[in-house]
Amino acid sequence: MEAQTVRSVDLYLGAAPLLETRVVEGLVAFGKKHPGWRFSLRQAGFRYTRAWLKRNRTDGVLLAVGGESQEPVLRREGIPYVRLLQPDLRRPEDVMVDDVAIGACGADFFLRQGFRRCVFCGVGTNWSDRRRQGFERRLAGAGVSCAVYSFPFSDVAHWQFGPAADGRLRRLVRSLPTGTAILAAHDALAKRIIDASLREGRRIPQEIAVLGVGNHALLCLVSPVPISSVETRVPVATFRAAERLEALFAGREIRQPELVTPYGVVARASTETRLYGEGIVATVCREIEAAVGRGETDLTAALSRHAMSRRTLDRRFQRYAGRTVAAEIREARLRRARELMEAGTIPLTQIAAACGFADLSHMGRLFRRRYGQSPRDFLNTR
Numbered sequence: 001m002e003a004q005t006v007r008s009v010d011l012y013l014g015a016a017p018l019l020e021t022r023v024v025e026g027l028v029a030f031g032k033k034h035p036g037w038r039f040s041l042r043q044a045g046f047r048y049t050r051a052w053l054k055r056n057r058t059d060g061v062l063l064a065v066g067g068e069s070q071e072p073v074l075r076r077e078g079i080p081y082v083r084l085l086q087p088d089l090r091r092p093e094d095v096m097v098d099d100v101a102i103g104a105c106g107a108d109f110f111l112r113q114g115f116r117r118c119v120f121c122g123v124g125t126n127w128s129d130r131r132r133q134g135f136e137r138r139l140a141g142a143g144v145s146c147a148v149y150s151f152p153f154s155d156v157a158h159w160q161f162g163p164a165a166d167g168r169l170r171r172l173v174r175s176l177p178t179g180t181a182i183l184a185a186h187d188a189l190a191k192r193i194i195d196a197s198l199r200e201g202r203r204i205p206q207e208i209a210v211l212g213v214g215n216h217a218l219l220c221l222v223s224p225v226p227i228s229s230v231e232t233r234v235p236v237a238t239f240r241a242a243e244r245l246e247a248l249f250a251g252r253e254i255r256q257p258e259l260v261t262p263y264g265v266v267a268r269a270s271t272e273t274r275l276y277g278e279g280i281v282a283t284v285c286r287e288i289e290a291a292v293g294r295g296e297t298d299l300t301a302a303l304s305r306h307a308m309s310r311r312t313l314d315r316r317f318q319r320y321a322g323r324t325v326a327a328e329i330r331e332a333r334l335r336r337a338r339e340l341m342e343a344g345t346i347p348l349t350q351i352a353a354a355c356g357f358a359d360l361s362h363m364g365r366l367f368r369r370r371y372g373q374s375p376r377d378f379l380n381t382r
Contacts, residue, residue: 005036008057009245012042014066015157018188018216019085019234023064026238033380034246044157048073060245062238066157080248084241085234087126093248094257095241097232099127101261103134105230106183106211109265111142112285112328113273115181115209118144121172121189123159124152128185131213135183143319151189159188169196178207181271187212187219190227194270198224210270226268233260236373261372264335280306281316285328292332297356299329329356334370337363341378348375 011027013020020041027039042048048061048070061067061074061081074081083094103120110118120135122128132148139146149172154162173196176182184190190212197204204210204225212220212229220227237260244254265271284306291299303325306313314324323331333355340351349360357363360375367375 007034007037007059007249008040009037009242010040010042010058010061011064012046012061012067012070013064014042014044014046014070016065016159017043018159018214018218019065021218022214022216022234023084023238026235027242029235030239030242034242037242048077048079050077053077053079060249062241062245080245082241082245082248084238089257089259092254092256093244095237095244096257096259097234097237098259098261099130100134100137101259102213102230102232103131103136103183104138105134105262105264106131106213107135107138107142107144108323108331109211109228109230109271110181110183110209111139111144111323112331113181113209113271114281115179116144117177117180119147119149119176119180119182120185121182121193122148122150122152122185123189124150125156125185131183131185151192159186161189161192165192166196169193170200173197173202173208174200176202176208180207181209181211183211183213185213187214187216187227187229190229190270191219191223194223194225194227205269205271205273209273211265212270215266220266220268223270225270228268228271229266231263231266233263236260259372261370263338263371280308280313284313284317284325288325288329288332292329292336292355295354297353299356330366331370333357334367337367337375338371338378341375344379348379351375 011023013023031037031039044066050073058079061079062084063070063081064084065086068086083091085096086094089096118139120132122132136146151161151165151168153159169192173193182193184193190210193210194204197208202208210227212227213232215229215231220229240258240260247254288299317323317325317328337351337355340346352360352363355363364374371378
């Protein structure tokens with residue numbers, strides 16, 4: 001048996017400690033496939049120096065949020081590194097989540113639920129601004145306007161808010177009409193919005209629906225109303241970054257950085273409501289989701305029971321959900337396929353058939369287009 005190559009790899013996470021759990025998920029998945037890799041965590045306050053690197057074996061570094069200041073010494077000492085979840089893409093090896101697509105994902109979720117009154121709350125960072133752009137553009141394409149508010153972190157490194165934010169948040173939620181949907185740029189802000197709403201006597205989600213970003217279990221599940229959140233796929237981004245570091249070890253060329261697209265929304269209590277501008281759109285969406293969940297591949301019956309033409313139904317879907325009926329069916333099938341893959345109980349060919357795809361190749365093309373990776377790659381990195 002060939003000896004396993006041992007690699008000593010650092011994860012440098014100089015800020016955003018809440019990301020640690022999500023990043024480690026990706027390292028665990030990669031480590032299962034590469035048992036010779038040994039990971040060490042370096043956090044804020046640690047500094048690489050030439051002397052330290054000579055004393056301590058470091059084959060490579062995954063340089064995550066807050067690690068930009070470490071780049072010069074790593075370059076001078078010839079230590080391969082990959083930038084992970086940094087503010088921008090500057091090197092071909094870089095990997096980050098697609099913030100614009102994250103914002104669009106949040107907009108799609110609210111449009112499917114029928115919200116026509118939407119708000120974006122940012123945190124004053126460049127990644128927050130990109131999420132706002134994606135949210136606004138997607139809503140504008142469906143004819144929905146969006147109000148924007150900013151609540152900058154007082155401590156960006158630790159994702160903390162100052163005391164002034166609470167008063168501003170309370171004034172905001174007090175002023176919002178019933179039926180408003182809020183996308184917060186991050187789960188930390190989503191939790192503060194929910195806390196402020198409850199203190200002001202606003203019901204979540206009956207009066208205000210709140211959606212976060214990041215799917216940080218610590219924040220989402222300890223909230224007085226569990227927070228729905230966009231799954232940004234940080235573990236997948238971490239896995240991909242480790243793959244790129246492996247490529248650098250092997251001397252392979254990496255030509256362009258990678259943006260990891262979000263999977264969708266993990267729905268919890270903070271958005272459990274549907275407020276469609278027209279009842280039939282809500283009804284058809286529920287019927288499509290239920291039919292796909294039951295394994296029905298022919299949805300003709302679910303659509304034909306409504307006394308209107310397909311063209312008329314499509315027009316109403318475009319107006320209230322921002323997409324056609326066919327697109328809604330495709331999204332429902334892809335969401336169901338992903339759920340079955342996550343369960344890991346049946347083969348991919350059976351999943352494709354159960355979800356109404358012509359064959360595995362058909363499902364694979366649509367899955368890659370929607371989620372940025374093939375079903376098999378999804379299974380390998382989940």
